[in-house]
Amino acid sequence: MLDHEYTTKKVFRENFFKDWRKEMTRQERLVITDLEKCDFRELHAFHKDKVEARKALSKEEKQDQKDANQKIVDKYGYCLLDSHRERIGNFKLEPPGLFRGRGEHPKQGMLKKRIQPEDVIINCSKEATPPAPPAGHHWKEVRHDNTVTWLASWTENVQGSIKYIMLNANSKLKGEKDWEKYEVARKLKSCVDSIRDGYLRDLKSKQMVARQRAVALYFIDKLALRAGNEKEEGETADTVGCCSLRVEHITLHDELDGSECVVEFDFLGKDSIRYYNKVPVIKKVFKNIKLFMESKDPGDELFDRLNTALLNKHLSSLMPDLTAKVFRTYNASITLQQQLRQLTNKSDNVAEKLLSYNRANRAVAILCNHQRAPPKTFEQSMANLHSKIVARKEQLALAKTELKLAKKEMKTKDGPDSKLMVDRKAAAVKRCEDQLLKMELQATDREENKQIALGTSKLNYLDPRISVAWCKNMDVPIEKIYNKTQREKFAWAIDMTEADFEF
DNA sequence: TACAAAGACTCAGAAAATTTGAG
DNA sequence: TCTCAAATTTTCTGAGTCTTTGT
Incomplete structure (x- = not known):
């Protein structure tokens, strides 16, 4: 922890010290009055040594550790749901520590307290025997609510939010929910044209709300922005989404880099990830934004008449179950399908096909602004x-000269041995070429992927049936694109999808 | 009935842990 | 086949979205 940049931050240090003092005895409080004078290096070294010691364990000791951990998983990592044994996603509750948060979080450094059995609510069926609390303790409550999916919950002390113990992504329950999500997105496909016509029409509406809603929808659809719920000021980092955009997040350019009507976005989104984009928009949108920005301060809301509730209410009137986030799922999946069609050739080899797949995946990650810190x-x-x-x-050049030499020799002294030699050398050349190509493709892929995180879109936005169908069509083994966990999560799609599936 | 707060769930990147593969 | 670093997978838990509840 000490080697982390955030321990040098003022907010972090102040919050930490304030909470730490609350935990001190009266005597300690008298002595420890200034964080600057505290030296944690010994404590830090102690933890580092512990980590090192674990690394230095012998093979057998490591195996013993692993076995012991597996035993814990076997005992506590599963639950029984509708008489199916299902894996729990997070069966260990969160240990105490210092809250970090993402970005400039006002509560960073605060003490996250140890959770006691008295804080925990157990949710199980009436017939089930609830797990026994640790000796001398009792649960906060044992309830039997079959309208929710969580097995246990507690209220976390830093933000006051509720935390849950829930099922693993490979469970039937989560799988069905996942399938439903993609089915709603597919439904949007069939009516997206008329919805687009609708908001384009609304750009000229006499009502300000309708115009703001139309522009917001244009952004959500075209740029895959998140809805942007309002947040309590001072409770979290200052981040925004579409509806909560402020004037200061947008710069208008009548003309930029040869394009007309360019909107420049620069804001911090979810997890304080920066969204920076220059987008040419249609004239009507551009004019409207100009209008919305008129006589406003930088800190004022761009869409002052709009919020996510209003927006989603409108969307659900256009299509059942339609909300802002469905556009992200829809646009992500449809982009993958289009890109895969555009980029892959049946005649390519597997490595080339995989580069194309990753590029299609990458197009989606860029659309959704999924970034990572460069490794x-x-x-x-x-x-x-x-x-x-x-x-x-x-090596390849060498192999080629050797092949030539072998061929020459075969001509001079014709015999089974020299023929064998030529075959052997030719195979070596081929092997070398394949490996070279594979490495070059890998280099391209890695370079292009430097700051892009593919995982989030793959796991949460791309209808797995598109990928399964692509694998079938392209004769690519599914293991090449989904690892074991992913195959488990998407088992429903792998089972049911034919090569002709269309999103 | 409106609207804010609480609740439940999905989505998010970093870090830790484990596996892979090159030499 | 052993070792070590790099790559990949898994874990962790915070941060959103959207729904439900309560006043």
Whole structure:
């Protein structure tokens, strides 16, 4: 913790010290009055040593550890739902620690307290025997609510929010919910044209609310922005989504880089990830935004008459179950399908097909603004890969000359041995070429992926049936695109999808 | 009936843990 | 086949969205 940048932040230090003092005895409080004078290095070293000691364990000891952990999973990691044994997603409750939060969180550094059995609500069926609380303790409550999916819950002390113990993504329950989500998005496909016509028409509405709603929908549809609920000021980091955009987040350019009517976005979104984009928009949208911004201060809301409740209410009147986030799912999935069609050739080899798949996935991640910090070792690993490629090229050149030599020799002294030699050398050349191509594709993929996180879209936005159908059509084994966990999560799609599936 | 707060669930990237593969 | 670093997978828990509840 000490080597983290956030321990140097003023807010973090102040919050921590304030909460720490609350935990001190009267004597301690008298002595410890200034965080600057506290030296945690010994404590830090103690923890570091512990980590090192664990790393240094022998093979057998590590295996013992693993077995012991597995036993815990076997005992506590499952529940019985509708007489099916299902894996629990997070069966361990959150240990105490210092709250970090993302971005400039006003509560960073606060003490996250240890959860006691007295804080925990157990939710199980009436017939079930609830788990026994630790000796000398009791649960806050044992209830039997079959309208919700959680098994246990508690209220966390930093933000006052409720935390839940829920099922793993590979459970039947979550799988069905996932399927429903994509079915709603597919329904949107069939009426998106008329919805688009609708909001384009509303851009000229006499009512300000309708115009603001239309522009917001235009952004949500075109740019896959999140809805943007209002947040309590001072309780969380200052981030926004579509409906909560402020004037300061937008710059208008009548003309920019050869395009007309360009909107420049610059704001912090979910998890304080920066959204920066310059987008040419249609004239009517541009004019409306100008109008919305008129005589407003930078800190004022762009859509002062609109909020997510109003927006979603309107959407649900256009299509059952339609909300702002469905547009993200729909646009993500339809983009994947289009990109896969555009980028992949049946005649490509598997490595080339996989690069295309990753590129299609990447197009979606960019649309949804899924970013990651470039890996710390990125430059090094890139350099390593390039030097490997150079080495392989040299090896290939050598293999080629050897092949030529072998062919020459076969001509001079015709015999089974020299024929064998030619075959062997030819195979070596082929192998070398394949490996070289594979590495070059890998280098391209990695370079393009430097700051892009593919996982989130793959796991949460892309209808898995599109990928399964693509694999079938392209003769790519499903294991190449989904690892074991992902295959478990998407088992429903892998089971039911035919090659002709269309999103 | 409106609207705010509470509740329940999905989605999010970082970090830790584990596996892989090159030498 | 052993070792080590890099790559991949898993875990963790915070941050959103949207629905339900209560006043």
